[in-house]
Amino acid sequence: MDQPCVVAVGCDTQSARAVRQAWLHHGQRYLNTVLATSEHSGTSMSVEEITQRYALKEAVAKALAVRSDEPWAWRWIAVHKSPAGVEDHDGVPAGAQRWSVHVTDGALQTAQRQGIDQWRAWSWFCGHGVTASGYATVVALTGAKS
Amino acid sequence: MSQDRSQLVETIRDVVAQHAHLSSDAASLSASESLYTAGMTSHASVNVMLGVEDAFDIEFPEEMLTKETFESLDSIAQAVATLQDEQ
Numbered sequence: 038m039d040q041p042c043v044v045a046v047g048c049d050t051q052s053a054r055a056v057r058q059a060w061l062h063h064g065q066r067y068l069n070t071v072l073a074t075s076e077h078s079g080t081s082m083s084v085e086e087i088t089q090r091y092a093l094k095e096a097v098a099k100a101l102a103v104r105s106d107e108p109w110a111w112r113w114i115a116v117h118k119s120p121a122g123v124e125d126h127d128g129v130p131a132g133a134q135r136w137s138v139h140v141t142d143g144a145l146q147t148a149q150r151q152g153i154d155q156w157r158a159w160s161w162f163c164g165h166g167v168t169a170s171g172y173a174t175v176v177a178l179t180g181a182k183s
Numbered sequence: 184m185s186q187d188r189s190q191l192v193e194t195i196r197d198v199v200a201q202h203a204h205l206s207s208d209a210a211s212l213s214a215s216e217s218l219y220t221a222g223m224t225s226h227a228s229v230n231v232m233l234g235v236e237d238a239f240d241i242e243f244p245e246e247m248l249t250k251e252t253f254e255s256l257d258s259i260a261q262a263v264a265t266l267q268d269e270q
Contacts, residue, residue: 052226055226056226059226059230062202066236070232095225098225105250105254107250108247108249109248110245110248111229
């Protein structure tokens with residue numbers, strides 16, 4: 038049986054302070070810009086969670102190597118927490134949150150051009166105060182079977 | 184016309200000064216200088232985009248949401264002028 042191949046890896050870190058400032062200043066418009074419709078939950082989201090979501094999306098953009106003339110909207114990427122205890126055959130780093138990644142619109146087209154059909158994604162949140170940051174790693178795969 | 188463009192650039196410069204978190208002073212930027220090279224992160228460019236929308240009462244369509252659009256004061260001014268012409 039064919040094994041999935043790694044096409045690209047993306048990593049990113051985001052400052053929670055920057056996310057907090059943007060959210061405070063722009064309010065719901067900020068959330069509507071960076072979150073996909075499916076990410077808007079009925080419950081309020083924390084700065085910690087939005088920071089990790091944005092880091093994951095940035096990591097996806099890096100893995101896709103989006104060109105500078107290529108339209109890109111953060112709401113084209115939806116990330117959702119995988120339930121705790123989900124079996125992970127690739128191994129989840131200690132303390133990491135596993136996420137599922139869904140790309141749509143232009144992000145989906147870019148992924149399809151590269152043959153990417155599945156993602157692995159993890160995030161962490163570390164630090165306090167001005168050093169608090171979200172860290173994300175995503176792996177783009179081709180030939181994967183869900 | 185060139186004065187209008189100059190005023191446009193200066194308004195955008197104010198937005199960039201407030202939202203781009205550059206490593207250098209926005210007042211010293213040339214209109215064509217790369218904001219990314221000057222220290223603007225991807226996340227800060229989201230702030231700049233929202234700030235420009237507020238300043239000019241416009242909304243960037245998805246096809247304009249490229250890294251190139253937010254590359255410099257000039258490129259943002261060009262995008263704003265295009266959207267204003269369409270209104």
